[in-house]
Amino acid sequence: MDAFTTHTGRAVPLRRSNVDTDQIIPAVWLKQVSRTGFEKGLFSAWREDPTFVLNDPSYEGASILLAGPDFGTGSSREHAVWALQQYGFRVVIAARFGDIFRNNSTKMGLLPVVLPAETVEAVQSAVEADPTLQITVDLEGREVRWADEAAGFEIDDYTRWRLTEGLDDIGLTLRAADDIASYENGRQPWLPTTI
Amino acid sequence: MGRTLAEKVWEQHVVRRAEGEPDLLYIDLHLIHEVTSPQAFDGLRMAERPVRRPDLTIATEDHNVPTVLGPITDPVSRIQVETLRKNCAQFGVRLHPMGDAGQGVVHIIGPQFGLTQPGMTIVCGDSHTSTHGAFGGLAFGIGTSEVEHVLATQTLPAYRPKTMAIEVTGELPAGVTAKDLILAIIAKIGTGGGQGHIVEYRGEAVRKLSMEGRMTVCNMSIEAGARAGMIAPDETTFAYLKGRAHAPSGDDWDQAVAYWKTLRTDDDAVFDTVVEIDAGTLTPFVTWGTNPGQGVPLGSVVPSPEEFADPTARSAAERALQYMDLTAGTPLREVAVDTVFVGSCTNGRIEDLRAAADILRGRTVVTRTLIVPGSMQVKKAAEEEGLDEVFKAAGAEWREAGCSMCLGMNPDILAPGERSASTSNRNFEGRQGKGGRTHLVSPAVAAATAVTGRLTAPADL
Numbered sequence: 001m002d003a004f005t006t007h008t009g010r011a012v013p014l015r016r017s018n019v020d021t022d023q024i025i026p027a028v029w030l031k032q033v034s035r036t037g038f039e040k041g042l043f044s045a046w047r048e049d050p051t052f053v054l055n056d057p058s059y060e061g062a063s064i065l066l067a068g069p070d071f072g073t074g075s076s077r078e079h080a081v082w083a084l085q086q087y088g089f090r091v092v093i094a095a096r097f098g099d100i101f102r103n104n105s106t107k108m109g110l111l112p113v114v115l116p117a118e119t120v121e122a123v124q125s126a127v128e129a130d131p132t133l134q135i136t137v138d139l140e141g142r143e144v145r146w147a148d149e150a151a152g153f154e155i156d157d158y159t160r161w162r163l164t165e166g167l168d169d170i171g172l173t174l175r176a177a178d179d180i181a182s183y184e185n186g187r188q189p190w191l192p193t194t195i
Numbered sequence: 196m197g198r199t200l201a202e203k204v205w206e207q208h209v210v211r212r213a214e215g216e217p218d219l220l221y222i223d224l225h226l227i228h229e230v231t232s233p234q235a236f237d238g239l240r241m242a243e244r245p246v247r248r249p250d251l252t253i254a255t256e257d258h259n260v261p262t263v264l265g266p267i268t269d270p271v272s273r274i275q276v277e278t279l280r281k282n283c284a285q286f287g288v289r290l291h292p293m294g295d296a297g298q299g300v301v302h303i304i305g306p307q308f309g310l311t312q313p314g315m316t317i318v319c320g321d322s323h324t325s326t327h328g329a330f331g332g333l334a335f336g337i338g339t340s341e342v343e344h345v346l347a348t349q350t351l352p353a354y355r356p357k358t359m360a361i362e363v364t365g366e367l368p369a370g371v372t373a374k375d376l377i378l379a380i381i382a383k384i385g386t387g388g389g390q391g392h393i394v395e396y397r398g399e400a401v402r403k404l405s406m407e408g409r410m411t412v413c414n415m416s417i418e419a420g421a422r423a424g425m426i427a428p429d430e431t432t433f434a435y436l437k438g439r440a441h442a443p444s445g446d447d448w449d450q451a452v453a454y455w456k457t458l459r460t461d462d463d464a465v466f467d468t469v470v471e472i473d474a475g476t477l478t479p480f481v482t483w484g485t486n487p488g489q490g491v492p493l494g495s496v497v498p499s500p501e502e503f504a505d506p507t508a509r510s511a512a513e514r515a516l517q518y519m520d521l522t523a524g525t526p527l528r529e530v531a532v533d534t535v536f537v538g539s540c541t542n543g544r545i546e547d548l549r550a551a552a553d554i555l556r557g558r559t560v561v562t563r564t565l566i567v568p569g570s571m572q573v574k575k576a577a578e579e580e581g582l583d584e585v586f587k588a589a590g591a592e593w594r595e596a597g598c599s600m601c602l603g604m605n606p607d608i609l610a611p612g613e614r615s616a617s618t619s620n621r622n623f624e625g626r627q628g629k630g631g632r633t634h635l636v637s638p639a640v641a642a643a644t645a646v647t648g649r650l651t652a653p654a655d656l
Contacts, residue, residue, distance in 0.1 A: 016514070017507045018386055018486045022623040027604045031259065031271040033233035033278045045625050069507060070387045073420060073486070074621060076322040077231065078338030096387050099356075099422050100322055104338035117507075156354070158216050169340070170242070173348045176211045176219055180247075180350055183210040183221050190443035190451040191223055192310050194253040194289050 001109040003166030007090045008136040009063035012053055013124035019067060020074035021101060025083040038083035058131040066124045067094040069117055072101025081108045091137045093144065095120050106159050107169060113137060113144060119151045139164060197461025199358045200427050201393040204333045204458065208316045210350055217352040223315040223332075225345045226301045227254035227288065229279040230604070231320030235343035236282040248349045249287040253310065254279060256293050257300045258604045262567050262594035267293075272605065286346075299570020299596045302326040302540035306410065307572050309439025313428035313455040318345055323540045323620065325416040329409035330436075331428035331458045333393070336417065356393050356422045357467035360460075363398040365475030370654055372550070373408030374542060374618065374637035376400065376472075377415045378480040382490040384470055389421025392468060395460060396426050400474035406435040407546040414541045415620050418487035427459040479652040481527055482622045482635040484515030489622075491527070493640065493652050499523035518624055519632050520612075527650050530634070534615040535564040535645040536627070537638050538594075539601040542618035543569025545576050547638040552582045554642035554653055555589040561648040564591035565607060567599040591645065603628045616644040 029041030046052045053059060065084065071094040072080060081104045084092065092110065095117035105112045115123075123146055127133050136145040139160060144151050162169070173180075198206070211219040225248075232254075239246070246252060256279060259272035267273040276293070283290040291297040297304060302323055305311040313331035318324060320342040327334035341351055361380060381388075394416050396409075404412065409426045416424030433452055436442045443451040482490040483497050489512070491498060500512040500523065516523065521530070537543075537551045551566060566586045568574035574596055577583055583593045600607040601619035603626060609615055611630025618641050619626075622633040634650060643651040 015510075017511050020486065020621075020623045022621070022626055026625055026629070027602050028629075030230050030604060031269075031275050033237075033275055035234045035237070045629060070390075070420070073386055074322065074417070074623060076320060076324075076336035076338055078234075078320075078340060081338070096390060098420065099390055100336055100338060100417075104340065107338065107340035169352060170244070170344050170347050173219060173344065173350055173352060176350075179211040179219070180221070180348060184349075187221075187223075188451075188454065190447035191315070192312065192441040192443075193250040194224075194310065194441075195250045 001166045001168065004109050004111055004139055004163045006136060006138045006140065007063065008134055009090065010061060010132060011064035011066050011123065011127045011135050012059040012062040013066045013127050014053060015068055015124060017068040018070045018073060021072055021077050021080040022074055024072065024080040025077060030077060030079055035082060036086065038079055039086035042083040042087045061088070063088055064091045064093065064135050064137065065089050066120060066127060067092055069095040071097050073098035076100045078104040078108070081105050081110050085110050093120055093123065106163060109163060109166065111137060111139060111163065113153050115144065115151055115153055197464035199460045199464045199466060200331060200395055200425055200458055201333065201358050204314055204316070205355050207314065217354045219350050219352050220316060222318050222345050222349055222351060223251060224305065224310055224317045225252045226305055226317065226319035226324070227252060228257050228301045228321065229275045230258045231339050232282065232342055233275065233278045234339050235346055236286065238343040239346055244347045246286040246288060246346045251349060252288045252346070254283050254288050254290040255298055255301050255304055258598045258602065260293050260597040261606050262597045262599045264595060296571050299572065300540045300543060300598055302414065303543055303569035303573065306330070307570055309436055309442035312436060312442065313432060314458050318351065322417040323414050325421070325424045326410050326414040326540055328416070328423050328425040329406060329413040330432055331425060331455065333423055333425065335423040356391050359389060359392040359394045359421070359468040359470065360466040361394055361396050362469065362471045363396065363400040363474050364471060365400060365473050366403065367400050367474045367477060370639070370652070371477050371479060372637045372639060373404050373411040375477055375480040376474065377412045378482065378487070378490045378635060379477050380472055381415060381419045381487050383472060384419050386418060386486050386488040387420045389416060389419040392421050393423045393425060394421045396424060401426055402429065405546060406431060407544045410544065411541055415487065418620060428455045479637065479640050481640065481650055483519065483521060483527065484512065485518050485622055485624050487620065487622060487635060489515055490635070493527050493650060495527065497521045497523050497525045497527065528655070530650045531648055532562055532616045532634065532644055532650065533613045534609060535562050535641050536600040536615055536617040536619065537641050538565065538567030538569060538599050539619040540569065541620045542638050543567060543573065545573050547618065548573070548577045548582050550638040551642040552585040554639055554646065554656070555591065556585050558589055558646045560590045560645040562645050564645040565594060565600055566591050567594040568596050570596045600627050602626060616641050616650060
């Protein structure tokens with residue numbers, strides 16, 4: 001995972017609520033066994049509509065997605081995160097996220113930022129007025145800055161540390177291998193095995 | 196202060212706890228399928244890591260499989276299934292492939308084998324893993340990075356979510372099912388209502404549900420945004436488990452039951468959030484929109500966007516009506532459907548098939564009707580009861596086990612513009628095939644709808 005400290009870029013406003021992961025990446029794209037090439041599937045049904053915001057050339061190259069509330073609900077597919085990253089997004093800002101999507105994002109280094117709905121709407125309006133507006137997402141300072149405005153956001157210390165260091169979760173957990181082995185010795189005897 | 200069921204199960208599984216870090220939780224059972232695992236196995240290979248506990252891991256083929264006999268004709272789907280077979284062989288994971296008597300939808304086979312037991316932690320790269328919480332365990336969906344993490348370590352780092360009680364008072368009226376109950380709950384609290392919570396379903400109406408009904412309720416916890424859904428184990432749970440292949444036996448059974456009886460929320464425990472719903476007022480429920488929270492009683496009309504005070508909900512309703520090609524004010528009973536689907540991890544168990552057969556016995560369907568058992572064992576049980584003959588006599592298609600028309604990854608899909616009444620769990624845009632329109636319903640409503648060609652409650656027949 002690439003480390004994430006601070007990112008500055010342009011943003012694209014997606015004024016829809018309840019964007020489920022089936023919309024972010026339709027199931028037909030989930031048949032791939034590799035981890036690459038998912039950018040083509042990002043919002044693929046909606047992108048067929050020429051008026052869809054990602055087809056607006058003024059937002060080309062945007063790296064921050066300003067989404068409506070309840071972004072990433074539904075299916076656990078991490079492919080949704082891969083598709084957003086491979087398309088070029090580093091950050092998604094929304095008032096609420098689906099829990100699994102948000103968790104998957106932090107595992108991959110796509111930063112999910114929760115801001116109040118009014119703040120997200122204010123940034124959306126600012127970007128609609130000026131699509132070249134630069135937005136800075138400062139993970140170390142836990143702050144989003146645009147024009148002369150700023151808004152703080154919350155993220156727990158551990159997740160922030162892992163993201164800013166770009167650390168691999170499995171490597172971290174394996175440091176506790178002795179704890180895992182000792183827990184295993186005390187498991188209840190009737191618990192099932194699959195073999 | 197007492198503890199909730201969720202807190203008890205969580206605490207039992209903490210391997211390591213340190214200040215300022217998420218808990219490291221032990222995982223008792225890891226379910227695998229072909230869609231969300233290939234990149235996880237690749238990760239293990241790249242890091243030269245083994246599967247730590249293949250004996251706590253089980254795999255099946257479900258999302259991509261066709262539900263008619265024969266090989267997978269889509270080459271991309273075939274490669275995905277073949278990749279699972281290679282990975283399971285290389286890493287020593289037990290697999291139930293297509294054609295195997297144990298094959299089926301991943302959330303159907305765990306309970307069916309007795310692998311899903313009270314108090315366990317269960318994960319799978321699939322959001323409907325919440326199904327298994329019906330037995331009083333903690334079960335939740337994870338992404339592929341976490342699948343790799345569990346394969347490598349048999350643990351997951353996680354912060355304990357908040358707890359929510361959904362108290363279902365009163366009794367479900369005759370003809371109102373577990374599916375109607377959970378659709379009504381989701382409509383009440385919304386698709387984000389459960390975010391950040393583990394839900395415990397409680398109350399008289401929940402206690403009276405069969406294990407299959409409890410699985411239907413817990414299955415759709417994720418559609419209310421919850422991390423997991425749970426129901427405390429009781430005699431219904433123990434009776435369902437006793438004698439199953441992987442359930443404890445002999446002295447182990449007695450010890451297990453004694454422990455399982457402690458898995459209930461203490462009287463003085465406090466939930467972070469409490470929601471109440473009166474089962475006695477419920478009627479058959481149906482969704483009209485493009486998320487599972489957009490549901491109403493079948494006896495009512497398509498709502499108008501103006502009814503929603505919140506501007507976000509109003510614009511979502513406008514967009515949903517446009518996608519669904521519905522007009523506000525139309526009685527739902529007048530909505531004509533092209534296809535009926537009975538199956539999925541929500542409603543693909545034997546009781547669901549019995550409910551559909553009870554409606555279809557001696558009647559004829561007027562729509563394309565797919566009846567898809569959730570597993571090969573469910574299929575066998577249904578055939579032993581003669582349900583397949585009931586379905587075929589009614590003109591419905593009796594299929595092989597798989598996820599089928601739940602999710603648009605196999606040949607069972609809707610054509611653009613087609614409308615379904617479906618016992619599955621998601622009515623998202625394009626979920627059942629690009630441009631398809633989905634109304635979520637119970638198996639009984641699905642079967643009644645197949646008979647009339649319009650959304651219909653069994654009592655209407």
